[in-house]
Amino acid sequence: MSLSVARPLVSVYTEKSEKVADANIPLPFVFKAPIRPDLVNDVHVSMSKNSRQPYCVSKEAGHQTSAESWGTGRAVARIPRVRGGGTHRSGQGAFGNMCRGGRMFAPTKPWRRWHRRVNLRQRRAAAAAAVAAAGVPALVQARGHIIEKVPEFPLVVADSVQAIEKTKQAVIFLRRVKAWSDVLKVYKSQRLRAGKGKMRNRRKLQRKGPLIVYHKDQGLSKAFRNIPGVETISVNKLNLLKLAPGGHVGRFIIWTKSAFERLDPLFGSWKTPSKLKKGFNLPQPKMANTDLSRLLKCDEIRKVLRAPNKRVVRAPRKLNPLSNARAMLRLNPYAAVLKRKAVLDQNKRSDARALALAEKRGCVHVASVPSVDACGGVLIQHYAAAASVCIKLPASDPVARAQRVRERRAKSLKLAAAKDPKKKKVVKKTPPPPKKEKKPKKAAEK
Secondary structure (H helix, E strand, C coil): CCHHHCCCEECEECCCCCECCCCCEECCHHHHCCCCHHHHHHHHHHHHHHHCCCCCCCCCCCCCCCEECCCCCCCCCCCCEECCCCCCCCCCECCCCCCCCCCCCCCCCCCCCCCCCCCHHHHHHHHHHHHHHCCCHHHHHHCCCCCCCCCCCCEEECHHHHHCCCHHHHHHHHHHCCCHHHHHHHHHCCEECCCHHHHCCCCEECCCCCEEEECCCCCHHHHHCCCCCCEEEEHHHCCHHHHCHHHCCCCCEEEEHHHHHCHHHHHCCCCCCCCCCCCCCCCCCCCCCCCHHHHHCCHHHHHHCCCCCCCCCCCCCCCCCCCCHHHHHHHCCCHHHHHHHHHHHHHHHHHHHHHHHHHHCCCCCEEEEEEECCCCCEEEEEEECCCCCCCCCCCCCHHHHHHHHHHHHHHHHHHHHCCCHHHCCCCCCCCCCCCCCCCCCCCCCC
16 A cells, blocks of 8 residues: 555545645545455456457358369369369369468357456456555556646545536646646557558557546536547446556546545445445455565564574385385385395205206216205205216305315415416526635745
8 A cells, every 4th residue: 555545634626726625535445455456457358358249250251162172183182173164263272271262260150258257256356456556646657647747646626527518628627637748648649550450440549548537427428528538437337447447557537526435335444344335345455564575674573583494304205115125124124034035945946956957967966965054944965976077066055165165276376386487587507616726835934
């Protein structure tokens, strides 16, 4: 709600733009209603469809010719072709939407759903929002109206304006209340329409001027109807299409005193229902102050707000216990024992199958010696009867395991002991130096 509509009283002006003494009117509650541009636009779109006139193409359009397909085998398309000869038209394609002179695709029908039903409460709430927006000068200026010199907003004039019968007097009235500049804007905006609307009795386009709301028509409508852009409407028949043209709130409205006083019994308030609309109260605003950025930065509100919760709550993963070992162990701790037992049983069966297959082929005679393992199960140890026959024992067989250990040990010893003679270095032995003969010492001279 704007501060400009928070005044308790509104002044009344005469047709000469003079204040009427002791004629102040309390501001109706509808000017404090929540402004909902989304609701106004939605209702306006639906309501504007209710004045459409059905149209369609002729049922026989494109089919008023005798044509038949030539069929296949002539190296031309199978589209129906005009009969006859002696003219360019004969042999041309017909009926199809791709043909010259043919019908359109999916011809329009008059039974289309032209109109839309609009909820009554939505229409009333949208009208209340449009009236409330008309009392905010910023929204009215944003819509394009020129109201800089208007004495007061909302503008309320005396009931003597309802008795104006001449257009000349109406122009003088608009000049005195400083609304004529908005009408001049309409004059400057007049232009030809683009498209085929020029052929259909809607050649000119122009902007919207002020809307005059009256209570009793005593010649007012005829006086103002020839002024471009100016519209009149009764307060008892407020129409959203005129209160918010194009679905945009903020129409420049000039109220008569009796019409302005009738807004309270028409729309009511939040506590008092409307006297003229059954079961209608003004929509309750969700926020008393719509300056959300100021509210979020207010110190009084920040003090009582809790700290932000930065903990991320993630949905638990639903693991399949048949494919996930950890999930299976949570459900059944004994599953690990069963799994290990199944692996051991499978190894026993594979070992027995491998030895049985070798014995069946006749390559070896196998003797089985049963023994008991640490878990209490029976183990079968297999030994080959002939050492000259080499068979591939299972990897888990103890005999094969011991044989592999012996082979690895022998190989490592052989590699350590044996050396390659080609890579041996030949060391040449040098003969020892000859020994020097000792000479006999001469006898010392006496």
